[in-house]
Amino acid sequence: MKKKEFDQLKGMSLSELKEKMMKEKNEAAKIRLEIGQGKVKNVHGYLAKRKEIAKILTLISEKSLLPVKEEESRIEKRMEK
Secondary structure (H helix, E strand, O other), X not given: OOHHHHHHHHOOOHHHHHHHXXXXXXXXXXXXXXXXXXXXXXXXXXXXXXXXXXXXXXXXXXXXXXXXXXXXXXXXXXXHO
């Protein structure tokens, strides 16, 4: 995944990221099946898909935790005063 593609992922909403993750997981499963059947010799394609899925999952967790972190920072600021 190139930097430009990763920046596009950062701009997606949480629901769009989840849809993208499911699509990538389906593609990874298909590639893995084809590797097992001997149709595909390029194992690196599967590894690249797994890395893409990991990046998407990281963004999903960051976006889902963002409101919690903002609330924690507000509480910390109040305690400092």
